[in-house]
Amino acid sequence: MTTSTSRTASARKARSETTGMLMALLMRLHFHVGLLVGPFLLVAATSGLLYALTPQLENAVFHHQLYTDARGPTLPLAEQIGVARGAIGDEARLSAVRPAPAPGNTTRVMFHESGMGPSDARAIFVDPVTGEVRGDLPVYGTSGALPLRTWIDKFHRSLLLGDWGRLYSELAASWLWVVALGGLVLWRQRRRRVAAGRERPAGMRRWHGTLGAWLMLGLLFFSATGLTWSQWAGGNIAVLRTAWGWGTPSVSTRLEGSEPTPAQTAANVPHTTGGATTAAAGGVTPERFDGVLAAARQAGLEAGKIEIIPPARADQAWQVREIDRGWPTRVDEAAIDPKTLEITDRTRFENFPLAAKLTRWGIDAHMGSLFGLANQLLLVMVASGLIVMIVLGYRLWWQRRPTRYRHARPPLAILRRLPWPLTLGIVSLAALVGWALPVMGASLLAFLVIDSLLLYYRQRRERAASTEASS
Structure with a gap:
C-alpha cells in the first residue's frame, strides 16, 4: 500500500514538473515572440484599421468621380465607352467596363496602358445619363480600389516594398495564432492559480489576458485569412486546395x-x-x-x-x-x-x-465588405483591441525585462528536460508547421539560435564574474 501510494505521488510529481516545464516553454515563446513580432503586428493592425474605414473615406474624397445627380434614361454602353475613349486617347487598350450599378452612380470604363501591373488599370468615370466625364483615376484589383485605398492596402500588405515587404505581413499572420492561443492557455492557468490563492491578481496582466480572450476568434480569423494572401504560406494553401479539388x-x-x-x-x-x-x-x-x-x-x-x-x-x-x-x-x-x-x-x-x-x-x-458597416465596425473593434494588447504587452515586458529574470530557461534547455516522446512530438509538430508556414519556420529557427547564443554568452559572463570574485 505504501509502495502504491509512493508511486502515485511520484507520478503526480512528474506530471506536475512536466506541466510546469511546458508552461515555462510556452511563456518563453509567448514572451519573446510577442516582443519580436509585436512591431509587425502593430503596423498590420493600425493599417488594417485604416483600411476598414476606406469605403466611407473613398466616398467622401472621390464623391465627384463616383456619383452624379443626373437622373433619367441611361446612354448605351457604346456611347459611354466612346466618351471615355475620347478622354484617354487611342493608345490605351480597353480592358473592362463596369456599368453604373445603380441610379446616381457612374460607369467605369477601364483601360490598360503600357507599363502597368497585371492588377492595375486606368478608369474613366462617365455619367451614364449625360455622358459627362466625371473623373480619370488609377484603380487596383478586382475590388476596383481607388488611390487612397490602394495606398493603404499596399502599405498594409507589403509596406510599399513589393514582394520583399510582404514578408512582414506573412510573419505577423504566421505568428498571430500562436501568440493568441499560447496567451489563452497562460491566461487560463493564471486564473486557476489566482482562484486557488497561489498567485495575486495583477491588474495590467489581467487586462492583457482578458482582452486577448475576448478577441480570440477575431485574432484567429485575422491570422487564417491573412495567410491565404501571403506569399509563401498562401502558395502552399493554393497548392493544397488545387490538389484536393477545392479551387x-x-x-x-x-x-x-x-x-x-x-x-x-x-x-x-x-x-x-x-x-x-x-x-x-x-x-x-x-x-x-x-x-x-x-x-x-x-x-x-x-x-x-x-x-x-x-x-x-x-x-x-x-x-x-x-x-x-x-x-x-x-x-x-x-x-x-x-x-x-x-x-x-x-x-x-x-x-x-x-x-x-x-x-x-x-x-x-x-x-470589411461582406456585411457592410457591421463588418467594418467589427474589424475596427478587433484591430483596436489588438493595438491595446500590444501596448500592454510591451509595458509588461518593461516590467519583466531580462534584468529582472536572469535565470529563465531557454526553450532548448527546457526541451532537453522533458520526456523524450513529448520532446519528439513538439519538435515534429514545429517542423510540420514550419514547413507549411515557411516564414514562421525560419523565424522560429532564428529565435532559437539567438536565444541559445544569448544564454551561452550570459553563462560565460557569469562564470567569468564568479571566477574573478573567487580569486
Whole structure:
C-alpha cells in the first residue's frame, strides 16, 4: 500500500514538473515572440484599421468621380465607352467596363496602358445619363480600389516594398495564432492559480489576458485569412486546395475549335487580379458591349455590380462576372461567344466547393465588405483591441525585462528536460508547421539560435564574474 501510494505521488510529481516545464516553454515563446513580432503586428493592425474605414473615406474624397445627380434614361454602353475613349486617347487598350450599378452612380470604363501591373488599370468615370466625364483615376484589383485605398492596402500588405515587404505581413499572420492561443492557455492557468490563492491578481496582466480572450476568434480569423494572401504560406494553401479539388471555379473562354491558352489550362485557379489583365482583341467594338451585357442578364447575372471583359483574342469568348462582395455573395460568371452571343460556359457561386465559398467569405470579411458597416465596425473593434494588447504587452515586458529574470530557461534547455516522446512530438509538430508556414519556420529557427547564443554568452559572463570574485 505504501509502495502504491509512493508511486502515485511520484507520478503526480512528474506530471506536475512536466506541466510546469511546458508552461515555462510556452511563456518563453509567448514572451519573446510577442516582443519580436509585436512591431509587425502593430503596423498590420493600425493599417488594417485604416483600411476598414476606406469605403466611407473613398466616398467622401472621390464623391465627384463616383456619383452624379443626373437622373433619367441611361446612354448605351457604346456611347459611354466612346466618351471615355475620347478622354484617354487611342493608345490605351480597353480592358473592362463596369456599368453604373445603380441610379446616381457612374460607369467605369477601364483601360490598360503600357507599363502597368497585371492588377492595375486606368478608369474613366462617365455619367451614364449625360455622358459627362466625371473623373480619370488609377484603380487596383478586382475590388476596383481607388488611390487612397490602394495606398493603404499596399502599405498594409507589403509596406510599399513589393514582394520583399510582404514578408512582414506573412510573419505577423504566421505568428498571430500562436501568440493568441499560447496567451489563452497562460491566461487560463493564471486564473486557476489566482482562484486557488497561489498567485495575486495583477491588474495590467489581467487586462492583457482578458482582452486577448475576448478577441480570440477575431485574432484567429485575422491570422487564417491573412495567410491565404501571403506569399509563401498562401502558395502552399493554393497548392493544397488545387490538389484536393477545392479551387475556385472559373469559366473557360475557349471557343469550340480554338486552341486553349495557358491560362485556360490552369483549371481551378482562383481569380486574384482585376479586369485589367485582359487586353481588348482586335475587332472588339464598343457596340458589342451592349449585346454582351444583355446576353449576360438573360443568363441570370442579375447583380448590380457587374464587369464586362472583352476577349484577348478574336477566337476567345467574352467574360461577364458579378463583383458584388456583400451578402448574399454574388460572384457568378459567364463566358459569351462574341459572334452568336450564346453562353459557352457558366459558373454559379451556389455550386462552388465549400472550401472555395469559405475562402471567398473569409477574404471579403477580412476586407470589411461582406456585411457592410457591421463588418467594418467589427474589424475596427478587433484591430483596436489588438493595438491595446500590444501596448500592454510591451509595458509588461518593461516590467519583466531580462534584468529582472536572469535565470529563465531557454526553450532548448527546457526541451532537453522533458520526456523524450513529448520532446519528439513538439519538435515534429514545429517542423510540420514550419514547413507549411515557411516564414514562421525560419523565424522560429532564428529565435532559437539567438536565444541559445544569448544564454551561452550570459553563462560565460557569469562564470567569468564568479571566477574573478573567487580569486
